[in-house]
Amino acid sequence: MGLLKRLRKKQESQGPWCAAVVPAAGSSRRMEGQDKILLPLDDVPVLVHTLQALSASERIREIVVVTREDLIVPVGQLCRDCGLDKVTKVLVGGATRADSVLAGVEEVSARAELIAVHDGARPLVTVEVIDEAIRKAAECGAAAPAVPVKDTIKRAVDGVVVETPDRAQLFAIQTPQVFDSDLLLGALHKAVEDGAAITDDCGAVERIGMKVCLTAGSYENIKITTPADMLVAEAILHSRDT
Numbered sequence: 001m002g003l004l005k006r007l008r009k010k011q012e013s014q015g016p017w018c019a020a021v022v023p024a025a026g027s028s029r030r031m032e033g034q035d036k037i038l039l040p041l042d043d044v045p046v047l048v049h050t051l052q053a054l055s056a057s058e059r060i061r062e063i064v065v066v067t068r069e070d071l072i073v074p075v076g077q078l079c080r081d082c083g084l085d086k087v088t089k090v091l092v093g094g095a096t097r098a099d100s101v102l103a104g105v106e107e108v109s110a111r112a113e114l115i116a117v118h119d120g121a122r123p124l125v126t127v128e129v130i131d132e133a134i135r136k137a138a139e140c141g142a143a144a145p146a147v148p149v150k151d152t153i154k155r156a157v158d159g160v161v162v163e164t165p166d167r168a169q170l171f172a173i174q175t176p177q178v179f180d181s182d183l184l185l186g187a188l189h190k191a192v193e194d195g196a197a198i199t200d201d202c203g204a205v206e207r208i209g210m211k212v213c214l215t216a217g218s219y220e221n222i223k224i225t226t227p228a229d230m231l232v233a234e235a236i237l238h239s240r241d242t
């Protein structure tokens, strides 16, 4: 079999063309003055761990990073220095997470069948979690990893509990959140135009009536949000080394 045929067969075996969009343009307000995206985790910046994990998935053909204006140059240099060849663009983000994600989706939507949106602040995701979400999204159009919540969750108003939802029906949703490319582009445009207060990308497609399928997440796929998360992340990394 000729080289071209082998390459095409390999590409077909990897399934639909999936691009990753990595929102990394936040302000790290909950990090007590540290910028979490470039914080060293075992001497490697958080964002580099994230991009290495995404690059390890054969299903992800391309990665677009969306970051703050002041980080465009250093992030681009980091990608080159670390050999992150799947990163094709580093774009400027927006005021909200949805704005930032939309900037990345607009960049790749014309050439990607599926788009995996993964937080730059989730450096410990594994290829297994990534590939299962992509596989499921190829099947149902929208999928995201989740884990059952461990604590009992209360809904409260003005400091008074008003509801205790059934814990069996509660899941902490993670990323990568993976979608049909056209679906996500349209849903995000509408959410941003409507000024919808969505905190994840599933929220954008849910609000237009799309069902989102859950896949297996991992309690190790944490989001770096507060300083304590860095301690947990270091411990998880060291446990993997051993």
Ligand SMILES: Nc1ccn([C@@H]2O[C@H](COP(=O)(O)OP(=O)(O)OP(=O)(O)O)[C@@H](O)[C@H]2O)c(=O)n1
Binding pocket: 022, 023, 024, 025, 026, 027, 028, 029, 030, 031, 037, 066, 067, 093, 094, 095, 096, 097, 098, 100, 101, 119, 120, 121, 122, 223, 224, 225
């Ligand atoms: N306008 C924004 C806000 C957030 N993000 C990204 O979305 C991911 C999840 O957001 P979060 O953890 O809330 O990051 P921050 O917004 O930086 O955190 P904080 O809310 O504490 O400021 C992060 O990788 C963050 O960089 C983004 O790209 N653009």
Ligand SMILES: C[C@](O)(CO)[C@H](O)COP(=O)(O)O
Binding pocket: 097, 119, 172, 173, 174, 175, 199, 200, 201, 223
């Ligand atoms: C997308 C997300 O990671 C799913 O849990 C989460 O909603 C991001 O929230 P943030 O406030 O933007 O960190």
